[in-house]
Amino acid sequence: MAVLExxxxxxxxxxxxxxxxxxxDVQEGEIxxxxxxxxxxxxxxxxxxxxxxxxxxxxxxxxxxxxxxxxACDLNKLGVGRTFQLLQVFPQLTVxxxxxxxxxxxxxxMWSRLFxxxxxxxxxxxxxxxxxxxxxxxxxxxxxxxxxxxxxxxDVAMAFMAGPRLVLLDExxxxxxxxxxxxxxxxxxxxxAESRATFVVIEHNMEFVMSLCTRILxxxxxxxxxxxxxxxxxxxxxxxxxxxxx
Amino acid sequence: MRALVLSIALIAAPFALxxxxxxxxxxxxxxxxxxxxxxxxxxxxxxxxxxxxxxxxIGAYTAALLTTNGWPLATAFVLAAxxxxxxxxxxxxxxxxxxxxxxAFVTLSFGTLVFLVLRNEEWLTKGVYGISxxxxxxxxxxxxxxPMHFYFFCLAVLAMVSFAAWWLIQSPWGRxxxxxxxxxTRALSLGVDTRRYTLMAFALGSALGGVAGVLYxxxxxxxxPTAFALGLSFNLLLMVIVGGAGRxxxxxxxxxxxxxxxxxxxxSEGLYLMAYAIxxxxxxxxxxxxxxxxxxxxxxxxxxAS
Numbered sequence: 001m002a003v004l005e006x007x008x009x010x011x012x013x014x015x016x017x018x019x020x021x022x023x024x025d026v027q028e029g030e031i032x033x034x035x036x037x038x039x040x041x042x043x044x045x046x047x048x049x050x051x052x053x054x055x056x057x058x059x060x061x062x063x064x065x066x067x068x069x070x071x072a073c074d075l076n077k078l079g080v081g082r083t084f085q086l087l088q089v090f091p092q093l094t095v096x097x098x099x100x101x102x103x104x105x106x107x108x109x110m111w112s113r114l115f116x117x118x119x120x121x122x123x124x125x126x127x128x129x130x131x132x133x134x135x136x137x138x139x140x141x142x143x144x145x146x147x148x149x150x151x152x153x154x155d156v157a158m159a160f161m162a163g164p165r166l167v168l169l170d171e172x173x174x175x176x177x178x179x180x181x182x183x184x185x186x187x188x189x190x191x192x193a194e195s196r197a198t199f200v201v202i203e204h205n206m207e208f209v210m211s212l213c214t215r216i217l218x219x220x221x222x223x224x225x226x227x228x229x230x231x232x233x234x235x236x237x238x239x240x241x242x243x244x245x246x
Numbered sequence: 247m248r249a250l251v252l253s254i255a256l257i258a259a260p261f262a263l264x265x266x267x268x269x270x271x272x273x274x275x276x277x278x279x280x281x282x283x284x285x286x287x288x289x290x291x292x293x294x295x296x297x298x299x300x301x302x303x304i305g306a307y308t309a310a311l312l313t314t315n316g317w318p319l320a321t322a323f324v325l326a327a328x329x330x331x332x333x334x335x336x337x338x339x340x341x342x343x344x345x346x347x348x349x350a351f352v353t354l355s356f357g358t359l360v361f362l363v364l365r366n367e368e369w370l371t372k373g374v375y376g377i378s379x380x381x382x383x384x385x386x387x388x389x390x391x392x393p394m395h396f397y398f399f400c401l402a403v404l405a406m407v408s409f410a411a412w413w414l415i416q417s418p419w420g421r422x423x424x425x426x427x428x429x430x431t432r433a434l435s436l437g438v439d440t441r442r443y444t445l446m447a448f449a450l451g452s453a454l455g456g457v458a459g460v461l462y463x464x465x466x467x468x469x470x471p472t473a474f475a476l477g478l479s480f481n482l483l484l485m486v487i488v489g490g491a492g493r494x495x496x497x498x499x500x501x502x503x504x505x506x507x508x509x510x511x512x513x514s515e516g517l518y519l520m521a522y523a524i525x526x527x528x529x530x531x532x533x534x535x536x537x538x539x540x541x542x543x544x545x546x547x548x549x550x551a552s
Contacts (some may be wrong), residue, residue: 050435076437088432090425092492101425104418105437110446113418120418162437 002064003028003166003198004049009058011041011048018044020222021058026166029196031188033203033213033230037243041222042202043085046168050082051075062166077106081164083155085171085202091144095135095154098143099126102161125161133157133187149180156184160191166198173205181205185212206244210234218243248495249408256401260394268393269465274505275400276461279407281485281497283454286411288483289491290420291447292427293341297353298482300360301330301452303474305459307364310377310469319383319464326456334452338445357479364471376470380463390464400461407454414450415494423447427492488526490538499537 002025011019019041026032034042047053049060051072060068067075090098104113104120113120130139133153138146143154152172159167172188173181185208191197203209209216210230218226218233220242226233233239260268284298308329309322340352364371371377382390383399390396414420422443425433430440463469481504489500511518533540 052431052435072434073437073439076435082435084432084435088429088435090428090432092428093421093424097421100418101421101433101438102436104421105439110442113422114414115417118416118418158436 001028002026003062004200005059005061005064006045006049007059007061009045009048009060010056011044011053012056017222019048019055022219022222022224024217024224024227026198026200028165028198029192030215031192031199031201031213033201033209033216034219035203035206035209035216035233035243036219036225040219042219043170045219046082046170046200046202050080050168073105076162076164079162079165081159081162081167083159083167083169083172085174087148087151087155089143089146089151089154089158092142094140094142095146096126096130096139098154098158099129099161102158106162122161129157129161132190134183149176152176153180153184153187156187160197163195164197166200169199169201169203171202171204173203173208181208188212252498253405257398260397265393268397270506270509272393272397272400272465274501275397275404276458276465277482277485277505278497278501279404279461280455280458281482281489281501282407282411283451283458284482285451285486285489285491285493285497286414286423286454287447287451289486289493289496290415290423290427291444291451292423293338293444293447294346294350295337295353295448295451296350296476296479296483297337297357297360298451298455299474299476299478300357301334301455302459302462302478302482303360303364303471304330304333305456306463306469306474307371307377307459308456309460309463310380311370313381313383313464314377314379319460322460322463323457326460327453330456330459331449331453334455335445335449337452338448341444341448342441354476354479357476361471361475364474371471374470376468377463378468380467380469382464382467396465400465403457403461407457411454412494419443419446424492484526488529488536490536493536493538496536496538503537 004026007023009019009022010017022045036042044053048055051070054069059066062078062080090101093101100119100122103122103125107121108116130136135154135157138150143151146154152175156169156172172184176184188199189212192199201209201213213230216228216230216233217224218239225242226236226239228236259271263271280298280302284295287293287295305326308326309319312322312325313319337353337356341349344352365373382396385399390399422438425438426440426443434440485500485504486497488503489496489498507522508518511521514521529537529540533543
């Protein structure tokens with residue numbers, strides 16, 4: 001069953017159509033790759049799906065229900081998580097606090113968050129996440145003091161704190177070194193296998209995306225120009241022409 | 247530990263002071279409450295407000311009007327807190343659309359508006375003549391008329407406000423406020439309802455401004471509009487920033503610098519204000535995180551305690 005359905009989504013900025021009539025489905029448990037040259041509309045597409053930008057036309061459905069125009073925080077509560085292309089951790093909070101924050105708004109109401117437990121009952125979940133992403137030594141450090149790669153791992157870990165069903169990852173491998181990259185891929189696969197969480201991944205690192213994803217969409221100038229298995233995409237002349245190069 | 251030492255010092259202090267010194271210490275307690283409120287809005291949630299004096303004014307006039315008409319001060323506390331909360335909530339709406347200096351101007355205009363209402367609506371506020379003869383409360387038969395007694399009353403309210411603020415900052419709300427300040431877009435994507443928290447930050451900060459005002463009126467016993475003009479808003483902003491915005495003890499220290507230092511430096515007469523101005527400029531140029539931030543730089547081990 002399709003978790004996410006995007007129908008004829010268009011986003012214009014003035015005269016520029018950043019996303020131009022894009023339609024696709026994402027099946028439950030799938031890891032879908034989204035590739036394409038810079039400026040092809042990948043991040044704009046994410047922002048439209050996630051309620052951070054209102055689409056000009058088109059529709060987005062989650063489990064068959066229209067979610068177009070819903071606020072990002074409400075979508076998150078429906079089980080949609082994301083990471084951003086540029087680092088988005090909270091530098092003044094510790095690693096543990098970042099993780100607790102990432103899950104705290106999902107349980108209870110405003111009052112229970114004021115008068116309930118300090119860690120919103122997420123202490124154990126944060127500990128598990130810290131171990132799972134191998135951040136144990138850094139748990140008490142302020143996130144701003146971590147290296148870029150470590151912050152990137154934390155960023156990804158935060159997206160999973162609330163146990164989302166669908167996660168949109170915007171360049172998770174960007175700027176991450178090779179060792180950590182293998183680690184990240186392994187973590188993502190493990191979560192996908194364990195929780196049947198569905199991923200959509202924007203990535204420029206072809207080796208990473210080809211080895212992680214089960215299906216790939218190629219975007220160029222706001223339109224989908226190809227779709228298929230990693231193998232098919234690698235050999236698609238249109239894709240080679242527009243993006244991969246000869 | 248830090249809180250304990252501070253409490254003992256504050257309880258012992260008036261026994262060594264003359265009435266004027268006790269008055270200043272009471273004023274410090276009142277201003278600290280208003281600054282704690284602004285620290286929630288500005289320091290933790292990152293929403294600039296140049297209208298905190300207006301809420302002190304709303305609280306002070308509520309107290310003055312009620313108590314000079316025979317109502318108990320307790321009524322004024324409840325009413326002023328609710329009124330400031332509601333008005334602060336409404337003032338938060340512009341913050342959902344604009345930020346930084348634009349928001350500063352919106353709140354600045356609001357501050358002017360409140361000042362004009364206090365000055366011009368004579369039927370209610372007696373305008374520039376002000377309201378005099380504001381009584382100090384009798385609490386369960388204990389009169390707070392004497393400076394020392396009223397000081398202890400202020401201190402008790404400060405203790406309660408401090409505890410409430412500490413509780414809030416340690417709770418998930420405090421984390422959400424910090425997230426709002428540091429990266430609202432990311433916060434939103436993690437399910438943080440930034441709209442609600444922004445309004446709440448304004449409302450709670452303003453409510454504490456109102457509470458400070460309710461204490462201010464019986465402290466000075468005579469109020470008039472200019473006390474709550476922009477000058478006080480800037481002063482409160484300075485207290486928060488000089489002390490250390492977004493740090494629990496920042497307002498305590500900032501209010502001490504702003505209320506007590508001028509008195510101690512009186513011997514220098516006109517030079518004081520210049521010295522103070524230069525001090526603030528240097529502090530903010532070299533340590534934007536305020537006095538507490540400076541302390542952390544000099545003594546890194548003190549970091550966890552603040």
